[in-house]
Amino acid sequence: MTDAGATGAGVTVRTPAKVNLHLGVGHVRPDGFHPLDTVFHAISLYDDVTVSSGDPGSGPRVRVLGEAHVGLDEVPVDGDNLAHRAARLLGRSEGLAPDVLVEIHKSIPVAGGLAGGSADAAATLVALDRLWGTEVADVDLYRLAAELGSDVSFALLGGSARGTGRGEVLQRLTDHGSWWWVVVIAAEGLSTPAVYRRFDELFTTAPAKPSPGADVERALANGDPAALARALRNDLEPAALDLRPELDGLIHRGEAAGALRGLVSGSGPTCVFLCADAATARAVAGELQATEGPRGAHVLVATGPAAGAHRVTYDRPVEAP
Ligand SMILES: C[C@](O)(CO)[C@H](O)COP(=O)(O)OP(=O)(O)OC[C@H]1O[C@@H](n2ccc(N)nc2=O)[C@H](O)[C@@H]1O
Ligand SMILES: Nc1ncnc2c1ncn2[C@@H]1O[C@H](COP(=O)(O)OP(=O)(O)OP(=O)(O)O)[C@@H](O)[C@H]1O
Numbered sequence: 001m002t003d004a005g006a007t008g009a010g011v012t013v014r015t016p017a018k019v020n021l022h023l024g025v026g027h028v029r030p031d032g033f034h035p036l037d038t039v040f041h042a043i044s045l046y047d048d049v050t051v052s053s054g055d056p057g058s059g060p061r062v063r064v065l066g067e068a069h070v071g072l073d074e075v076p077v078d079g080d081n082l083a084h085r086a087a088r089l090l091g092r093s094e095g096l097a098p099d100v101l102v103e104i105h106k107s108i109p110v111a112g113g114l115a116g117g118s119a120d121a122a123a124t125l126v127a128l129d130r131l132w133g134t135e136v137a138d139v140d141l142y143r144l145a146a147e148l149g150s151d152v153s154f155a156l157l158g159g160s161a162r163g164t165g166r167g168e169v170l171q172r173l174t175d176h177g178s179w180w181w182v183v184v185i186a187a188e189g190l191s192t193p194a195v196y197r198r199f200d201e202l203f204t205t206a207p208a209k210p211s212p213g214a215d216v217e218r219a220l221a222n223g224d225p226a227a228l229a230r231a232l233r234n235d236l237e238p239a240a241l242d243l244r245p246e247l248d249g250l251i252h253r254g255e256a257a258g259a260l261r262g263l264v265s266g267s268g269p270t271c272v273f274l275c276a277d278a279a280t281a282r283a284v285a286g287e288l289q290a291t292e293g294p295r296g297a298h299v300l301v302a303t304g305p306a307a308g309a310h311r312v313t314y315d316r317p318v319e320a321p
Helices: 082-094 116-132 138-148 152-157 192-202 214-222 225-231 237-243 246-256 278-295
Strands: 011-025 036-053 061-066 100-106 160-164 169-172 179-185 261-264 271-275 298-304 310-312
Touching: 011 116, 011 152, 011 214, 011 225, 036 116, 036 152, 036 179, 036 214, 082 100, 082 116, 082 138, 100 116, 116 138, 116 152, 116 310, 138 152, 152 160, 152 169, 179 246, 179 278, 192 237, 214 225, 225 261, 225 271, 237 246, 237 261, 246 261, 246 271, 246 278, 271 278, 278 298
Parallel strands: 061 100
Antiparallel strands: 011 036, 011 310, 036 100, 036 160, 036 298, 160 169, 179 271, 179 298, 261 271
């Protein structure tokens, strides 16, 4: 095994997409954010971020690579990229110039409700901490993550976790399941702020305190797919369906194909389908590929819970004798 970090070639960190198995949303706060009580769940769909040293004075440079269907054209490579912001923030906090190249290999669709940008920010924090040898304490890494966005902290943690506050206050949950998901990625993304705005228009009397996901937490602890299917809930789903009415039909088609339950992931438009086992997931994915593929969607199978931001090393290719 070659340790990519130790060779000086760069440090690669892999970070998962998230789905919200429960997303309780309360009335908008004076700061414009909504109080949440959510159950985050990381799935086996990852972005890989590789950082390496750049020229002195260059600042962060970002490259984005990946398959066309993830929406690479919509990813900024300037200071607006969350990975760029993460490099600047960690550099400032550690008193180091962020003269680094950040290469993002994207598999998580852009603006899909799967927290892809947050995954890249979390990966950049962990990778640069390693590249620079700064050994930032976890508590400080989580503080920086929360500054970057509401979903970034969970991308660091992974697994299954309860999120409160605006999503950044985390408590790890017991999860005895091994869950199979079919993930349907729409051709065009949805803006998270736009979905929250529509939520405000639809639910003018939303309670100050969001609903907790106790049933989901119990189903995870018991590893019970039927109970989890019954408990799944997303308060943003009506707003996402209002903006994308065609998702309603997709959810019905997935359930008719054999999924235990389908729902919009976070702010959407990605929909996820819980399946009883691997064989069912593959069959449902096959059926949905046939109906949704011609509509421009991309279908894949993923498992959860997946690990949060973690360093990966690669085998050195075997040299020809
Ligand atoms: C929909 C979720 O993915 C569910 O986990 C998140 O709440 C969104 O998290 P995120 O994309 O990391 O959000 P941020 O980057 O922090 O905020 C983007 C925008 O989303 C809205 N936002 C986000 C989080 C939150 N608790 N309330 C909000 O109203 C705000 O309009 C905010 O300006
Ligand atoms: N590294 C990044 N990857 C993807 N988008 C990024 C990145 N940095 C900034 N962005 C911007 O953020 C917007 C939202 O991207 P992202 O893929 O994180 O959405 P999302 O998955 O819906 O997020 P969430 O589920 O956290 O609300 C994009 O449209 C893009 O303009």
